[in-house]
Amino acid sequence: xxxxxxxxxxIAELNRVLGGGIVPGGCVLVGGDPGIGKSTLLAQMAAExxxxxxxxxxxxxxxxxxxxxxxxxRLGIQTNxxxxxxxxxxxxxxxxxxxxxxxxxxVDSIQAIYSSASNSVAGSVSQVRDCAAALLRVGKQWDxxxxxxxxxxxxxxxxxxKVLEHMVDVVLQLEGERFHAYRILRSVKNxxxxxxxxxxxxxxxxxxxxxxxxxxxxxxxxxxxxxxxxIAVSMEGTRPLLVEVQALSSHSAFSQPRRTANGIxxxxxxxxxxxxxxxxxxxLSDQDIFVNIVGGLDIDEPAADLAVATAIASSFRNFPVAAxxxxxxxxxxxxxxxxxxxxxxxxxxxxxxxxxxxxxxxSALKRKGGDAMPEGIEVIGVRTLGEAxxxxxxxxx
Ligand code: TYD
Ligand code: MG
Numbered sequence: 001x002x003x004x005x006x007x008x009x010x011i012a013e014l015n016r017v018l019g020g021g022i023v024p025g026g027c028v029l030v031g032g033d034p035g036i037g038k039s040t041l042l043a044q045m046a047a048e049x050x051x052x053x054x055x056x057x058x059x060x061x062x063x064x065x066x067x068x069x070x071x072x073x074r075l076g077i078q079t080n081x082x083x084x085x086x087x088x089x090x091x092x093x094x095x096x097x098x099x100x101x102x103x104x105x106x107v108d109s110i111q112a113i114y115s116s117a118s119n120s121v122a123g124s125v126s127q128v129r130d131c132a133a134a135l136l137r138v139g140k141q142w143d144x145x146x147x148x149x150x151x152x153x154x155x156x157x158x159x160x161x162k163v164l165e166h167m168v169d170v171v172l173q174l175e176g177e178r179f180h181a182y183r184i185l186r187s188v189k190n191x192x193x194x195x196x197x198x199x200x201x202x203x204x205x206x207x208x209x210x211x212x213x214x215x216x217x218x219x220x221x222x223x224x225x226x227x228x229x230x231i232a233v234s235m236e237g238t239r240p241l242l243v244e245v246q247a248l249s250s251h252s253a254f255s256q257p258r259r260t261a262n263g264i265x266x267x268x269x270x271x272x273x274x275x276x277x278x279x280x281x282x283x284l285s286d287q288d289i290f291v292n293i294v295g296g297l298d299i300d301e302p303a304a305d306l307a308v309a310t311a312i313a314s315s316f317r318n319f320p321v322a323a324x325x326x327x328x329x330x331x332x333x334x335x336x337x338x339x340x341x342x343x344x345x346x347x348x349x350x351x352x353x354x355x356x357x358x359x360x361x362x363s364a365l366k367r368k369g370g371d372a373m374p375e376g377i378e379v380i381g382v383r384t385l386g387e388a389x390x391x392x393x394x395x396x397x
Pocket of ligand 1: 032033034035036037038039040041071074075203204205206207208
């Protein structure tokens with residue numbers, strides 16, 4: 001790594017997730033459901049690198065050169081340094097790499113190629129592994145960065161690309177709901193940087209557009225005084241993000257009420273409902289409870305606990321959450337609020353988006369040194385979930 005400079009990308013969201021550009025000789029696996037936009041994003045990246053750094057070899061093993069060309073036209077790509085090769089045999093691909101010595105190679109997808117030297121069945125796990133190993137060897141030898149596309153779901157239900165995770169340097173996962181425009185690119189593994197960063201894109205007519213103000217976008221469709229809606233401030237890597245947490249509590253038709261978590265950990269939801277029952281006295285035992293993070297983001301930080309619990313309480317009690325309040329805090333088993341990191345940065349983002357009050361753990365305000373809190377937002381320290389609900393929920397009259 002010390003020998004070679006990284007190749008910087010103008011697509012800032014991609015740069016962020018990679019940890020600051022492409023590392024020569026490094027191998028990046030880009031996973032995601034079919035149709036999510038992997039080829040689109042990589043074609044855009046390929047065009048940018050071809051134009052500003054050097055020739056790019058785009059190996060299309062799934063689509064014809066004609067299909068790739070149509071996508072390129074749609075994306076407005078006009079460069080003569082992007083070479084598209086329709087090839088499925090890895091030995092052929094390697095020959096092209098060695099004779100061309102491109103700045104970057106993209107193989108779309110790793111499942112669609114085979115090695116004539118390998119005696120296992122095409123498409124099998126060992127074929128995928130052998131092909132990747134052969135490509136990586138050549139990439140390292142000539143310091144050519146390689147991006148492999150792999151169709152893999154979040155659960156890793158397709159065995160193929162999962163076996164590649166330990167071989168490659170970086171694993172990026174492109175997520176989003178297919179019929180919604182937002183796409184989230186997160187790094188699952190990164191030998192060259194942090195794994196917490198996310199890149200946010202919007203699938204548009206002209207390809208994947210970077211979203212520069214994600215908090216604004218995630219809150220765009222919010223109904224401010226709806227019951228069951230609360231705003232959390234999550235840290236995704238180095239960036240604070242405001243997200244809407246929606247909850248619905250409704251009388252269950254079953255003896256065993258249902259719990260559904262979309263975008264938060266299921267066990268976290270169980271814990272928070274238990275705390276609401278036992279420590280706040282809400283009888284949720286006959287309620288079906290659904291929780292959803294709007295926009296398709298996965299929030300795995302306990303800092304979102306307060307917003308999740310408040311959203312559930314809001315729906316259960318039929319009181320809206322005050323529209324100007326952002327909520328930050330982890331909830332402990334006694335119903336106490338526990339402090340979270342990077343509070344000033346979170347509150348700054350909330351203030352920037354027009355929130356005038358923030359409910360935070362009181363303990364976070366009493367820390368030694370007392371981090372300076374941003375201007376323009378009233379920071380209210382609370383000790384327990386019960387206290388937080390008293391402030392956050394708007395009772396009629
Ligand atoms: P694609 O990149 O082919 O997905 P993947 O490689 O992950 O399978 O893109 C999938 C969808 O994106 C496809 O249904 C068409 C749509 N799309 C756009 O909306 N805008 C565009 O500019 C392009 C190229 C594709
Ligand atoms: Mg594709």
